[in-house]
Amino acid sequence: MGRATALxxxxxxxxxxxxxxxxxxxEGTAQLIRDVGGSALVLRxxxxxxxxxxxxxSRxxxxxxxxxxxFQQCWQIPEGRAAGGFRGRRMA
Structure with a gap:
């Protein structure tokens, strides 16, 4: 949904x-945006x-x-549940 919305x-x-x-x-999504003539900024x-x-x-x-x-799309894993090495934490 995020990629489709960005496009x-x-x-x-x-x-x-x-x-x-x-x-x-x-970066993959940014390239798709550039391919359709758009402008994208990638931030970690x-x-x-x-x-x-x-x-x-700020950037x-x-x-x-x-x-x-x-448009904001984010998810998080419940506290303490591991998935691919990631442990859920509270979002700032």
Whole structure:
């Protein structure tokens, strides 16, 4: 859903900031956006860390200007449940 939404915004003419802990996944989406003539900014961001969130927002505003729209999709694993080595934590 996140990739499809990012592509829809890009096709509508928006510059898109892609912020995720999985920077490689964002790079793939950014390339798809560029392939349709859009502009994308890739940011590594762990949404459980307030400093990462602040940094991502600051870079987005600095490089793309203030956000006109915001779409946020994030999920988290319940505290203590492991999945692929990740342990759930509270989001910042």
């Amino acid at each position: 829809a915004f890009a096709r509508a003419g928006a510059s898109v900031a892609l912020a995720d802990i999985d920077q490689a996944g964002c 961001c762990d949404v459980t860390l307030q400093a990462d969130i602040k940094s991502a927002l 987005t505003v600095s490089e793309l200007g203030g956000p006109g729209y915001r």
